[in-house]
Structure formats: structure tokens, C-alpha cells
Amino acid sequence: MDDHVANEAISNGTSHSDWSPASWRTKSIKQSVNYEDQAAVDRSTSKLRRLPPIVTSTEIWKLRRALAEVAQGKAFLLQGGDCAELFDYCNDQAIDSKVKLLLQMSLVLIWGGNKPVVRIARMAGQYAKPRSSPMETVDGKQMPSFRGDILNGYPPDQRAIDPDRLVQAYFHSAATLNYVRAQLASGIADLHNPMEWHLGHIGDPELQQRYSRIVESISESLRFMRTVGADTAGQLETVDLFTSHEGLLLEYEEALTRKLKHPSNRNVPSPPKPAPRVSPLTGGALINPSITQEPEVAGYYNTSAHFLWVGDRTRQPDHAHIEYFRGIENPIGIKVGPTTSTSDLTQLLDIVNPRKEIGKVTLITRYGEGKVDELLPKHIESVRKTGHTVVWQCDPMHGNTRSTTSGIKTRSFASIFSELASALRIHKECGSILGGVHLELTGDAVTECTGGSQGLQDEDLSLRYETFCDPRLNEKQALELAFLVAGSQRG
Ligand code: PEP
Ligand code: MN
Secondary structure, three states: OOHHHHHHHHHOOOOOOOOOOOHHHHOOOOOOOOOOOHHHHHHHHHHHHHOOOOOOHHHHHHHHHHHHHHHOOOOEEEEEEOOOOOHHHOOHHHHHHHHHHHHHHHHHHHHHHOOOEEEEEEEOOOOOOOOOOOEEEEOOEEEEOOOOOOOOOOOHHHOOOOOHHHHHHHHHHHHHHHHHHHHHHOOOOOOOOOOOOOOOOOOOHHHHHHHHHHHHHHHHHHHHHHHOOOOOOOOOOOOOOEEEEEOOOHHHHHHOEEEEEOOOOOOOEOOOOOOOOEOOOOOOOEOOOOEOOOOOOEEEEEOOOOEEEEOOOOOOOOOHHHHHHOOOOOOEEEEEOOOOOHHHHHHHHHHHOOOOOOOOEEEEEOOOOOOHHHHHHHHHHHHHHHOOOOEEEEOOOOOOOEEOOOOOEEOEHHHHHHHHHHHHHHHHHOOOOOOEEEEEEOOOOOOOOEEOOOOEOHHHOOOOOOOOOOOOEOHHHHHHHHHHHHHHHHO
16 A cells, blocks of 8 residues: 555544555455556546546436435436447547437437436546456457557557556547536537437338327427426426446546545435334434435545446455455446356445445346346345335346357347336336436447337447447437336336
8 A cells, every 4th residue: 555545544534434545455356457658647636636526426416316316216227338338439529429319319308207306427537348258259369358548559560468458448538528528518418409319210100100209299398397387496408417438447446436525415215224212312203214314424436427336257355456445425326247256246235335325326227138137136126125225227238149150249139128118017016216327328329239119230330340349339229228228117
């Protein structure tokens, strides 16, 4: 530990007295990085420590409160973006198309669920990728795997780990979010403006009609609100959009973790205690047991994004990533898959959320369409027994990846929707709530997943196969998925 870390550990005023932003360094770690030039890493991390936060604690708590609503079924969560975000995607066209797509999808989901939608982009920092092997074969040549723009580049001559990229990640993240904020403030999400929905590609007249009716219903509601002047608070002018990424590269996350004063209105509900306490001071009046009152004045915030998640490969309860995640105030996600045991799952919740704060943790389930029926009910039941109230989010992408006969990684729209529809049904059957969806998507017209209304086949994938990691839904497939989910929500 260097001096800075030691000081941090001493001044840690939170209840995690044995935690510091660097305490993950004492644990075993998966997906570790072998930096050859340690001096260059130190230069990058000390630069990162001096740079200002990308997001603030006030914004982080705004999202935490919104996720507490999601956990209780009062709002729905839409999270989406690239599998691997490239520094190159930091341009106005790519950002605009993704923001517009998320906004349109969210309107459809509001219509479907009849509740507010919380939007989180996998964007402005989704630069680190876990890989199953340190080496891969590209065009018949063996080379170090692409680990995301924060570590190395995709072109074969850029595969060496370059510690300068940690700082480049910060600036691309900040530039992306700066543009998103500016566009939102300038009216990109202004619901006073008509939107283009582009439904012309839908060949099936019945489907075309069904989606058009939904769009018409949304447009009519918006027209009505404008006509009756329901926008006195300017709520139609813009929306909230939060950012997220996988918290994989802990050197980066640590350097952007700051001890900050909590915002004043940060309270979120905790699960009610079994027996309500009675105040001796008020002569028997109930103390509201559902509000967490925390004595500390400051906590540790990861200021690189509003929301971070732990991936399926790095969620071992006694390893470095969970050690890091248990100390931050941000809302966090944990990927849950076929290899997650129920005992690991419940242990993880107790480690990262000992106070059982509602909506602090989002469980992002990704089993695959063939396994969700067997595994999800068991996980729902085991979490219920712990007394934790989580956000259950379905990631129908990562359990449904397959290779075509010519070796292209793809996913079929039908499998993706099938897992999502199963998750909706299973939560209902179990008396639980599917709180949201987690999707890999892009606002561009790529051809990476098969199926959907355009009827993309395996042979079409080479037309615009542009992902540098997992296959994404294109803008039409993503919107169609939102229509289908909305349809199922309406029953
Ligand atoms: C991802 O979300 O891109 C990812 C790698 O997912 P998982 O950790 O669930 O495999
Ligand atoms: Mn992915």
C-alpha cells in the first residue's frame, strides 16, 4: 500500500472499518491484468486521482431512490448499450442514436407497464471486457485477447496492454457524458417534439398495425398532456439518463473512488423490521421503521459512473471485486447465471448490502432460454428467505449466445424474447417482480443478432457485423423487443 491508501484507510469513517478503496488488493482476483510497466500504471492512476468526479453523489442517490421504487414494483428499469464500448463511439452520431433509442424504448415500456421507467445507459465508461482466455485467434493468427479499449486496442498491432489508456478512458467517458448532458439540456429528449418511429420495415401487416397502434397511443397521450398544460414543471422537456459499466478494472475504479459528503436527502427505505419499535420519548408513537437513518456524514462513492455491476466471471464472494463493491455507496448490479449457487447468491447479498437497503442491489439474471425455468424460481425463493428486496433484472443476451456454422457469434431475437417472456411469467408466478431488462444494443443498423421483423438470417450477419465483442440488437430489433415486452406487460 502506498501512503495515499494508508491515509484513506485510517480516515475511513464508514461502518466498513476494514474497507478502503484499495482493500481489494489484498484478495485473490480474477481477470487480473499483467501490466509490464508499473511506473506507467502509477502515473495514470495518480493522474486519475487528481481529476474531478465524472458523476456526483447527488446524482448517485437520485438513482438509488429510483431503484428503490423499481425494487418495489413502482417503476421499471431499462438498461442498455454496447457490449464493448469503443473510444471511437465517442462521437455525436453514435451517442445521439443510442440516447434516442433508449428514450423511445422507455416510452413504449411506460405505456406497457403503466409506470415510470428508469433509464441507465451501458455507456460513457463500458470500456473493460472480461475474457475467457488471455489469447485469441484472429484471421488465423494467435494474439493477446482484446480486453476493451481501457487496456488494449482491437487492431492486431495494438494488443499490448497500454496503461495510458486508463486516462484516455476517463476523458472519453467524460466527453461522452458531457455530450449526453448537453443534448438532454438542449431538448434531445423533449417530448414536445414529434418522434420518428420508422416502422416501415415491418413486413407483417398485423404486427405493423399493432406497433403503430402503440405509437399512436403514446403520441396521443403526449398531445393530451401538452394540450391540457400538464407540463407546468417542465417535465416533458427532458429526462434522466444514468450511466453504467462493468466494474472490472479495479485500478481505474479505485482511482475514481472518492470520500464525499452524503447529499442531504439520500434516505431510502429498508425492509420493515418484523416488530415495529415504539418510541419511549413520544409515549408510544411508532418510529417509522422503514427509513434508514445513517449516522455517518461521508461515504465512498465511485464517481466514474452512477451504477456499476460485477460480471459473471468476477463475482466470487471472497475475491477482489466483491471486496471492492461492498464499500461503495453506488447502486450496484451482480450478474447471476447458471453457475451461481444459491448459497453464493445469499452470501453475496449479505456482504454487499448488510443493511438490506431496498434496491441497493440489482440482480441481473442471465441463464439462457433453456435454463431460466429451472434456475430462476430457486434464486427467487432463496433471496426471498434472506429478507433482501432487490431489483430483479433480466439480461436475456448473455445466456443465449451461439455460433453460426461459419463461426460468427450471434443471438437470435426469438431466444432473447423467450428468456425475457419466461422471466416475466416466472416472477409473476412466484409472487415476485421483474423490475427491468438489461440489453446489449446499438442505435445503428448493424446485423449482429438474427431474427426480428427484418427477418435477419445467419447469411445476413456479414452485412454489417461491427461489434468488437458480443452481438447487439440493432435499433429496429431493440425497439421491437420493447414493443413485445410492453405487450406482455399489458397482458
Ligand atoms: C457483459 O455484460 O458484457 C458480460 C460480460 O456479461 P456476463 O458477465 O454476464 O457474462
Ligand atoms: Mn456482453
